Amino acid sequence: MAHLHIENLQVGYGNKLILKNINLAVEQGEMIALLGPSGCGKTTLLNALCGFIPVSQGDIFVANRAISKRPAEKRNITMVFQSYALWPHMTVAQNIGYGLKVQKMKHADITTRVTELLKIVKLEGLENDRVTALSGGQRQRVALARALAIRPDVLVLDEPLSNLDAKVRLSVRHEIKALQKQLGFTSLIVTHDQEEALVMADRIAVLNHGTIEQIGTPEDIYHRPKTPFVADFMGADNHLTWPIQNAAITLNINPTITQAEIYFRSENALVSTRPPATNVDVNPSNMGLLIEGPVEQSVFFGNNYQISVRCGTHTIQANHDQHLPEHTPVLLRVPTDALHIFATEAGNSAPQHSLSPLSNQ
Numbered sequence: 001m002a003h004l005h006i007e008n009l010q011v012g013y014g015n016k017l018i019l020k021n022i023n024l025a026v027e028q029g030e031m032i033a034l035l036g037p038s039g040c041g042k043t044t045l046l047n048a049l050c051g052f053i054p055v056s057q058g059d060i061f062v063a064n065r066a067i068s069k070r071p072a073e074k075r076n077i078t079m080v081f082q083s084y085a086l087w088p089h090m091t092v093a094q095n096i097g098y099g100l101k102v103q104k105m106k107h108a109d110i111t112t113r114v115t116e117l118l119k120i121v122k123l124e125g126l127e128n129d130r131v132t133a134l135s136g137g138q139r140q141r142v143a144l145a146r147a148l149a150i151r152p153d154v155l156v157l158d159e160p161l162s163n164l165d166a167k168v169r170l171s172v173r174h175e176i177k178a179l180q181k182q183l184g185f186t187s188l189i190v191t192h193d194q195e196e197a198l199v200m201a202d203r204i205a206v207l208n209h210g211t212i213e214q215i216g217t218p219e220d221i222y223h224r225p226k227t228p229f230v231a232d233f234m235g236a237d238n239h240l241t242w243p244i245q246n247a248a249i250t251l252n253i254n255p256t257i258t259q260a261e262i263y264f265r266s267e268n269a270l271v272s273t274r275p276p277a278t279n280v281d282v283n284p285s286n287m288g289l290l291i292e293g294p295v296e297q298s299v300f301f302g303n304n305y306q307i308s309v310r311c312g313t314h315t316i317q318a319n320h321d322q323h324l325p326e327h328t329p330v331l332l333r334v335p336t337d338a339l340h341i342f343a344t345e346a347g348n349s350a351p352q353h354s355l356s357p358l359s360n361q
């Protein structure tokens with residue numbers, strides 16, 4: 001059994017079921033990111049793990065021990081909160097040692113452990129400062145040190161970086177990742193930032209309406225989404241429902257499809273301004289999805305331009321290195337391996353989750 005094993009977990013508030021049937025196995029030393037839109041149940045899952053809310057059905061095992069009926073303080077799972085939740089009247093060292101004092105550890109041992117943690121989170125010299133005098137990034141490191149002080153079996157982090165400004169956020173996420181590798185703690189981190197999940201996690205679980213839609217490595221989730229929801233959530237910002245009765249949109253793939261939902265990222269739509277007449281041949285450079293149309297809008301995005309191309313009733317987004325004036329005729333080509341194609345049965349108006357991805361990798 002995995003170090004953290006969640007089996008058929010159901011959790012709700014009153015009569016409202018939030019987590020429907022969660023199964024998750026987290027190996028010792030692994031960091032799993034729970035990724036999903038607001039309200040999908042990420043925090044609820046962390047709260048159920050920590051024992052802050054009861055579970056309706058299913059079980060949670062940590063190191064082969066069933067813990068879902070144990071009170072929060074007997075689970076040895078600690079949470080790092082979005083708001084840090086530090087004691088404002090205490091010093092850095094007192095905050096870090098707080099959990100150890102509650103556990104009635106000897107004063108000398110607390111001092112040793114706190115000194116060790118101050119070094120780990122690079123806050124040496126600040127032990128006697130009030131936490132209110134620290135920056136956001138430093139406070140978050142105190143919160144992390146306090147959580148790690150008691151050597152938890154599982155560390156859970158609820159959007160730990162969301163109160164930090166963009167630059168600090170980038171450095172703190174690398175620090176947490178490096179610490180996780182160095183110390184080997186098992187952790188679950190909640191985020192709704194896909195880039196954060198890709199950078200920090202060993203595996204990502206994508207949640208939607210209280211269920212896990214897909215779990216896999218960052219590469220799997222990014223390149224091989226199993227459902228339209230995951231493709232969309234991971235940044236495939238263009239969506240077409242095939243077939244399309246429009247000669248300006250052609251799909252040259254093998255095998256051919258009759259009916260499908262197609263997703264792709266604007267960064268994978270290659271823009272060319274060559275005349276459409278040269279584009280009709282089906283040769284290797286024309287494989288994939290081809291779309292012809294005029295530029296509707298070109299917006300500067302810093303490192304490139306976001307080009308909107310009008311094609312019948314569709315507006316397709318593409319990235320390009322140059323500004324293109326409105327009405328410029330362009331050809332977009334999305335290579336086959338950048339298309340996420342979810343075949344649907346002919347005449348079947350099945351819900352998205354029952355679509356099957358067509359292997360195109």
Ligand SMILES: Nc1ncnc2c1ncn2[C@@H]1O[C@H](COP(=O)(O)OP(=O)(O)OP(=O)(O)O)[C@@H](O)[C@H]1O
Nearest residue numbers: 013016018036037038039040041042043044045192
């Ligand atoms: N104490 C509560 N009582 C009743 N419903 C709740 C309670 N807390 C959360 N919910 C509901 O449970 C659902 C999931 O909430 P949760 O906070 O777990 O989502 P989340 O994925 O963490 O969202 P966010 O990214 O916005 O933090 C939401 O519909 C929310 O309204």
